[in-house]
Amino acid sequence: MSNELRYDGKVAIITGAGGGLGRSHALLLASRGAKVVVNDLGGSVDGSGSGSASPAEKVVAEIKAAGGEAVVDSHNVAQRESAAQIIKTALDNFGRVDIVINNAGILRDKSFRNMTPELFDPVMAVHLMGTVWVTQAAWELMREQQYGRIINTSSAAGIFGNFGQTNYGAAKMGIVGFTNVIALEGAKYNIKANVLAPGAKTRMTTDLMGPMADQFDMDPAQVSPIVAYLAHEDCPVSGEIYSAAAGRVGRIFIGATKGIFDKKLTLEKIRDNFDKIRDETGYTVPHNATEEMGLLFQAMNNQ
Numbered sequence: 001m002s003n004e005l006r007y008d009g010k011v012a013i014i015t016g017a018g019g020g021l022g023r024s025h026a027l028l029l030a031s032r033g034a035k036v037v038v039n040d041l042g043g044s045v046d047g048s049g050s051g052s053a054s055p056a057e058k059v060v061a062e063i064k065a066a067g068g069e070a071v072v073d074s075h076n077v078a079q080r081e082s083a084a085q086i087i088k089t090a091l092d093n094f095g096r097v098d099i100v101i102n103n104a105g106i107l108r109d110k111s112f113r114n115m116t117p118e119l120f121d122p123v124m125a126v127h128l129m130g131t132v133w134v135t136q137a138a139w140e141l142m143r144e145q146q147y148g149r150i151i152n153t154s155s156a157a158g159i160f161g162n163f164g165q166t167n168y169g170a171a172k173m174g175i176v177g178f179t180n181v182i183a184l185e186g187a188k189y190n191i192k193a194n195v196l197a198p199g200a201k202t203r204m205t206t207d208l209m210g211p212m213a214d215q216f217d218m219d220p221a222q223v224s225p226i227v228a229y230l231a232h233e234d235c236p237v238s239g240e241i242y243s244a245a246a247g248r249v250g251r252i253f254i255g256a257t258k259g260i261f262d263k264k265l266t267l268e269k270i271r272d273n274f275d276k277i278r279d280e281t282g283y284t285v286p287h288n289a290t291e292e293m294g295l296l297f298q299a300m301n302n303q
């Protein structure tokens with residue numbers, strides 16, 4: 001098809017691409033001409049175990065069998081020096097980095113009262129700090145070449161909340177804040193950064209989703225098209241969140257209500273106007289903190 005979106009000449013790093021969603025993103029991008037670094041440390045769902053390069057090797061073999069180009073990388077995203085080695089793998093093999101898809105992740109669920117540092121810290125380290133360190137290692141290159149596409153993987157569990165996932169939810173919402181800021185800092189260098197909130201049947205979610213995963217055909221391949229679009233040169237947006245599962249794709253955003261404005265606020269006025277403060281009618285979606293502050297000036301002017 002002549003109007004198909006392609007990635008010829010582009011190099012993509014996909015972390016945690018030895019299985020699940022990352023594998024699916026890697027297969028799609030490679031099938032459209034991207035050279036792909038398939039990063040995966042190969043541990044278990046909770047991040048324990050000694051790790052193995054074999055899941056990533058299998059994905060690279062699949063890509064090559066289909067005529068694509070890919071290379072294995074088995075560095076840990078969660079440490080700064082190690083994350084930098086992933087970028088080095090891309091440079092050594094393909095000479096550049098255009099796309100970073102931060103996807104690697106682990107789960108250590110427990111209700112908050114039973115949460116311990118052993119459960120909390122590694123989840124923050126892999127999801128949030130892994131995203132930070134891999135992105136930072138590619139950042140200077142992207143600035144110099146005035147081009148970059150970054151997709152960071154969040155989750156509805158953080159954006160909206162999910163029982164038993166304080167560690168994961170904090171990390172995943174941290175990723176949203178991180179992406180908001182790099183989207184602003186990258187704008188003048190044509191670096192675009194967006195967030196994915198996926199849903200798919202993978203080894204991470206098979207137990208959690210149960211029969212729902214089969215009922216809706218939660219194939220990771222249904223999530224990869226939006227990821228690939230956000231990774232494309234034509235991607236029109238930055239600093240946004242997209243949700244995708246089982247063929248449904250939508251945008252998630254953080255809005256601000258009109259609220260109330262009263263120069264003589266009192267505690268009782270808050271109580272008496274609380275419904276109005278919460279009322280979602282006529283909300284706005286600020287694109288940065290300054291725009292949010294602008295709501296105050298709007299309210300003053302409208303007085």
Ligand code: NAI
Nearest residue numbers: 016020021041042043076077103104105155199200202204
């Ligand atoms: P998965 O367990 O199949 O994939 C995660 C991969 O990351 C694994 O292959 C694992 O070996 C790798 N990994 C873990 N720690 C790593 C590290 N330190 N360095 C390098 N690689 C590492 O799970 P799935 O579902 O494909 O998850 C992909 C991403 O999507 C994760 O960030 C997850 O939190 C997120 N997500 C998935 C959802 C789903 O419904 N499957 C829902 C919401 C978010």
